[in-house]
Amino acid sequence: MGEQALDGIKILDLTRILAGPYSTMILADMGADVIKIERPETGDDSRQFGPYVNEESAYFMSLNRNKRSITMNLKSEESVEVFLKMVKEADIVIENFRPGTMEKLGIGYERLKEINPRIIYAASSGFGHTGPYKERPAYDAVVQAMGGVMSITGEKGGAPIKFGTSIADITAGLYTTIGILSALQYRNRTGKGQKVDIAMLDTQVSLLENAIARYYASGDIPKPLGNRHPSIIPFEDFETLDGSIMISAGNDSLWKKLCNALNLEDLKEDKRFKTNPLRGENYEELRPLLSEVFKSKDTEDWINILNSYGIPNGPINNIEDIVNDPQIQAREMIVDVEHPKAGNMKMPGVPIKMSETQGSVRSPAPILGEHTESILKEFGLSEEKIEQMRANKSI
Amino acid sequence: MGEQALDGIKILDLTRILAGPYSTMILADMGADVIKIERPETGDDSRQFGPYVNEESAYFMSLNRNKRSITMNLKSEESVEVFLKMVKEADIVIENFRPGTMEKLGIGYERLKEINPRIIYAASSGFGHTGPYKERPAYDAVVQAMGGVMSITGEKGGAPIKFGTSIADITAGLYTTIGILSALQYRNRTGKGQKVDIAMLDTQVSLLENAIARYYASGDIPKPLGNRHPSIIPFEDFETLDGSIMISAGNDSLWKKLCNALNLEDLKEDKRFKTNPLRGENYEELRPLLSEVFKSKDTEDWINILNSYGIPNGPINNIEDIVNDPQIQAREMIVDVEHPKAGNMKMPGVPIKMSETQGSVRSPAPILGEHTESILKEFGLSEEKIEQMRANKSI
Numbered sequence: 001m002g003e004q005a006l007d008g009i010k011i012l013d014l015t016r017i018l019a020g021p022y023s024t025m026i027l028a029d030m031g032a033d034v035i036k037i038e039r040p041e042t043g044d045d046s047r048q049f050g051p052y053v054n055e056e057s058a059y060f061m062s063l064n065r066n067k068r069s070i071t072m073n074l075k076s077e078e079s080v081e082v083f084l085k086m087v088k089e090a091d092i093v094i095e096n097f098r099p100g101t102m103e104k105l106g107i108g109y110e111r112l113k114e115i116n117p118r119i120i121y122a123a124s125s126g127f128g129h130t131g132p133y134k135e136r137p138a139y140d141a142v143v144q145a146m147g148g149v150m151s152i153t154g155e156k157g158g159a160p161i162k163f164g165t166s167i168a169d170i171t172a173g174l175y176t177t178i179g180i181l182s183a184l185q186y187r188n189r190t191g192k193g194q195k196v197d198i199a200m201l202d203t204q205v206s207l208l209e210n211a212i213a214r215y216y217a218s219g220d221i222p223k224p225l226g227n228r229h230p231s232i233i234p235f236e237d238f239e240t241l242d243g244s245i246m247i248s249a250g251n252d253s254l255w256k257k258l259c260n261a262l263n264l265e266d267l268k269e270d271k272r273f274k275t276n277p278l279r280g281e282n283y284e285e286l287r288p289l290l291s292e293v294f295k296s297k298d299t300e301d302w303i304n305i306l307n308s309y310g311i312p313n314g315p316i317n318n319i320e321d322i323v324n325d326p327q328i329q330a331r332e333m334i335v336d337v338e339h340p341k342a343g344n345m346k347m348p349g350v351p352i353k354m355s356e357t358q359g360s361v362r363s364p365a366p367i368l369g370e371h372t373e374s375i376l377k378e379f380g381l382s383e384e385k386i387e388q389m390r391a392n393k394s395i
Numbered sequence: 396m397g398e399q400a401l402d403g404i405k406i407l408d409l410t411r412i413l414a415g416p417y418s419t420m421i422l423a424d425m426g427a428d429v430i431k432i433e434r435p436e437t438g439d440d441s442r443q444f445g446p447y448v449n450e451e452s453a454y455f456m457s458l459n460r461n462k463r464s465i466t467m468n469l470k471s472e473e474s475v476e477v478f479l480k481m482v483k484e485a486d487i488v489i490e491n492f493r494p495g496t497m498e499k500l501g502i503g504y505e506r507l508k509e510i511n512p513r514i515i516y517a518a519s520s521g522f523g524h525t526g527p528y529k530e531r532p533a534y535d536a537v538v539q540a541m542g543g544v545m546s547i548t549g550e551k552g553g554a555p556i557k558f559g560t561s562i563a564d565i566t567a568g569l570y571t572t573i574g575i576l577s578a579l580q581y582r583n584r585t586g587k588g589q590k591v592d593i594a595m596l597d598t599q600v601s602l603l604e605n606a607i608a609r610y611y612a613s614g615d616i617p618k619p620l621g622n623r624h625p626s627i628i629p630f631e632d633f634e635t636l637d638g639s640i641m642i643s644a645g646n647d648s649l650w651k652k653l654c655n656a657l658n659l660e661d662l663k664e665d666k667r668f669k670t671n672p673l674r675g676e677n678y679e680e681l682r683p684l685l686s687e688v689f690k691s692k693d694t695e696d697w698i699n700i701l702n703s704y705g706i707p708n709g710p711i712n713n714i715e716d717i718v719n720d721p722q723i724q725a726r727e728m729i730v731d732v733e734h735p736k737a738g739n740m741k742m743p744g745v746p747i748k749m750s751e752t753q754g755s756v757r758s759p760a761p762i763l764g765e766h767t768e769s770i771l772k773e774f775g776l777s778e779e780k781i782e783q784m785r786a787n788k789s790i
Contacts, residue, residue: 005577008584018604030577049605050626051612058608109750128748131725137707141622141630145641146709148717150622152559153548160632160639160711162622163558164547165604174569179747181576182400182425186752188583189403194751202746205717205728209413209560210444212729213453215714216741217446222714227536227545227557231445235536237555244555246540312532314541316555319610319617322543322600330526333600334607346611351597352574353523355504356589357581 004031005357009184011092012037012083013067014074016044018140018166019124019200020096021063022173027180028066029350029359032092035375036064036366037083040071040395043368053342061365062347065337069366070375074105076394083107086379088116092180096124099134109195119193120183124176128199138200143168147204152211154224161224171203233279234258234286237316238294245299248312252276261309262293339364369395399426400752404579406487407432407478408462409469411439413535413561414519414595415491416458417568422575423461424745424754427487430770431459431761432478435466435790438763448737456760457742460732464761465770469500471789481774482507482514487575491519494529504590514588515578519571523594533595538563542599547606549619556619566598628674629653629681632711633689640694643707647671656704657688734759764790 009032013024021044028034038044049059072079084107087093093112095102102108102123109121123129126138141162144150149167150160179196187193205212211222214230227246229235234255237246249258252275259268267273267289272282279286294302299315306313317325323334323346335349342364350359372395376386389395404427408419416439423429433439444454467474479502482488488507490497497503497518504516518524521533536557539545544562545555574591582588600607606617609625622641624630629650632641644653647670654663662668662684667677674681689697694710701708712720718729718741730744737759745754767790771781784790 003581003585005581009580026573051609053612058612059605062605062608127722128726130748131722133722136702137705138709139630139643139645139707141624142641142643142707142709145632145711146717146720148712148714149559150711151713151716154556154559155550155553158550160622161549161556163562164544164549164617164619165602165606167558167562167602170602170604171569174566174573175746178421178569178572178576179749181573181580182747182752183749185404185576185579185583186398186400188580190398192751194749197748197750198746199722199726199748201722202726202728202744202748205723205743206746207560207562207565208714208717208743209565210454210457211560211714212718212741212743213457214446215718217448217453222559224559227555229536235534237540246537248534248537250534307531310532312534312537314533314537316540316545317543318546319543319603319606321546322541322603323607323610325541327522327526327528327594327596328600331523331594331597333597346607348600348603348607349597351570351593351601352577353525353592353594353597354574354578354589355592356587357577 003357004359005354006030006032009033009092010090011035011094012086012090014093014095014097015124016096017046018063018169019172019176020094022170023124023176023180024067024094025063025065026177029361030352031357031359034067036067036069037072038069038368040073040369040393043069043071047368053345056339056342058345061339061342061345064365065347065361066363067366068371068375069369070372071369071395073394074107076392078389078392078394080106082376082379082381084115087112087119089379090116090119092120092122094122094176094180098137099123099125099129113193117193118187118191120180120187120196121193122176122180122196122198124172124198126200128202129197140166140168143200143204147201148208148211149204152222152224156224156226156228158224168200168204171207172198172200175203231280233276233283234290238291240294240299240302241297243299244316245294245302246314246316247306250312254311255279257309257311261305261311262290264289264293335361337361337364341367398752399754400749401425401427404428404487405485406430406489407481407485409488409490409492410519411491412441413458413564414567414571415489417565418519418571418575419462419489420458420460421572424756425747426752426754429462431462431464432467433464433763435468435764435788438464438466442763448740451734451737453740456734456737456740459760460742460756461758462761463766463770464764465767466764466790468789469502471787473784473787473789475501477771477774477776478502479510483511484774485511485514487515487517489517489571489575493532494518494520494524508588512588513582513586515575515582515591516588517571517575517591517593519567519593521595523597524592535561535563538595538599542596543603543606544599547617547619551619551621551623553619563595563599566602567593567595570598626675628671628678629685633686635689635694635697636692638694639711640689640697641709641711642701645707649706650674652704652706656700656706657685659684659688730756732756732759736762
């Protein structure tokens with residue numbers, strides 16, 4: 001194991017389920033020491049989420065590799081005292097409770113900052129720590145609905161559709177990570193910590209991309225467009241003999257190459273289709289001409305033909321296809337991890353490839369409380385104190 | 396304007412269109428000095444993308460605020476020489492060309508590293524700089540199709556649907572940002588730069604979340620599920636009198652509150668629906684009972700009622716709704732920027748809220764080559780040299 005980018009960074013991780021754990025997974029992959037603080041007995045809610053492998057949650061295992069687990073009951077004074085002791089030596093505290101929860105526990109940012117002015121405190125929540133909705137509970141689906149992304153996803157003329165995974169949680173996790181690393185850069189320069197406040201809803205606005213520019217420029221409210229590009233043609237999917245294929249003929253030169261690839265040489269000189277705007281105007285005539293040809297061969301044949309012409313294309317892979325794809329295999333984007341109870345687990349690899357400090361999956365997700373004792377000892381607690389805390393159900 | 400997290404960081408930005416510019420937008424928002432190096436005459440391809448406001452591309456403007464623009468023809472030896480001179484003083488070089496392009500121009504990572512061993516070199520591409528697909532061209536739609544996310548997005552039983560914005564580009568931009576900031580942390584510790592290689596396709600695997608765990612645990616290939624949660628009920632959208640609403644009753648206690656809120660008290664004790672697994676088994680009987688009630692009131696009324704019961708809910712907002720939402724306004728997630736040609740522009744704000752170093756939108760997107768002269772002077776070029784380069788069409 002070589003050096004890693006975030007070696008030496010100690011993170012106290014109070015997060016549960018998805019947005020927070022996704023962020024600390026990335027930080028742990030890059031070498032940070034992530035100490036996951038869980039409720040005694042039950043732990044992170046997602047330990048109860050299926051699917052299960054030998055009674056261990058595959059959901060939990062895939063998000064919590066490379067972390068260590070300690071149980072602490074933060075409603076006990078004794079544990080809060082130990083937590084504050086840990087904060088003195090930590091670089092980062094991260095939580096995704098509803099705003100106000102940390103203050104109720106007596107461990108809000110203002111308190112932690114007094115104890116350690118270098119601490120970086122990151123909070124990820126549904127609506128953020130300010131504004132009229134800050135008290136509202138949120139789940140990914142509600143935030144996707146409110147954030148506008150659903151209103152532009154779906155069949156043309158159809159109803160809004162939710163993204164297939166928890167994109168609002170994941171985006172919040174990515175922005176939380178960027179906020180933490182930026183705060184670290186500031187702290188390296190000045191020695192000062194700070195609070196980072198990420199709202200899932202805010203990050204959805206950041207995903208809207210040109211839909212916002214289109215709305216303000218035209219006044220028209222963008223709608224779902226199916227799998228077609230709003231203005232480039234053809235840039236969409238077609239049925240093949242045995243499945244489907246996505247193609248992107250992004251300019252007139254690629255359009256001509258596509259006509260050659262499809263044996264539709266006549267179309268190159270066809271006045272209806274010579275330019276991209278004309279292909280837009282005459283789309284309803286164009287689409288069936290192309291559709292008919294695509295239906296004549298298997299997807300794999302089309303991939304080979306289109307690649308030989310340099311036309312961007314690809315199959316619409318399902319989950320089985322993509323995890324077995326040769327490029328994904330070559331990039332080590334599916335990795336094997338040995339879990340003491342669940343056995344061999346496969347999960348996504350590290351998508352950040354670095355020449356000097358490649359991140360890696362070094363250890364499986366922890367059993368609940370697996371590292372309670374060793375972590376408490378690292379922070380200077382005696383065996384007697386640890387036993388006493390255990391007797392008090394503080395850990 | 397207070398201090399910002401990335402003050403003092405100088406970035407040479409060769410990126411075009413979306414993934415790269417999205418990353419450098421975030422870095423610029425956080426205070427980095429982003430020098431956007433563009434082709435003379437045409438510049439970033441996206442300057443040609445609609446919609447337009449006073450002949451300026453709103454697409455381009457919304458992704459390139461806070462950056463400065465210099466034109467350089469990197470096919471001219473003279474410009475390459477100047478570029479290498481700039482690399483000596485820069486912290487980061489970022490590009491999103493097809494792999495091999497930088498080497499052909501004589502400015503590949505190996506060359507830049509000789510000139511400045513502290514340089515962080517970030518490359519964002521469709522398939523990455525290694526593996527069998529590395530030469531293939533890619534567009535967002537092709538990567539979304541290949542990456543598996545489309546195969547789990549769409550109506551239940553329906554065809555795969557693309558996300559409404561360029562999520563493959565955006566995710567690659569977010570991961571590129573995380574890679575750069577992690578490399579910066581390593582450099583702060585060791586003085587060494589490195590290369591960061593991000594593939595859009597890899598990052599799609601990182602979005603698949605529990606779909607991968609579900610696939611490996613069960614062997615079943617996940618499919619689109621519409622807007623329903625795969626295992627929590629009710630956790631979906633309903634039609635109302637004047638629109639629709641998304642609700643998330645994530646546990647039995649919320650289920651009971653929902654029955655009260657809908658005036659369906661009898662259902663609380665109904666044996667068919669008492670637990671989440673039972674609600675799953677009897678979903679087809681449950682859904683119509685709830686649907687009927689939701690159709691009786693406007694969305695706004697339901698929001699008020701459900702909020703008073705503490706049930707997570709929200710409207711399915713369109714783009715106009717979300718940009719005018721009170722929470723989004725309070726969080727300054729839509730900001731006004733004055734552009735010298737386009738006038739007042741509205742665009743997404745900065746979703747990373749930081750207590751000490753709040754990022755901000757300080758300047759509009761640059762006119763093509765707006766800062767060519769001032770930047771070249773900063774790097775020590777004389778007026779004579781600049782004029783000569785202009786005469787040679789090197790800038």
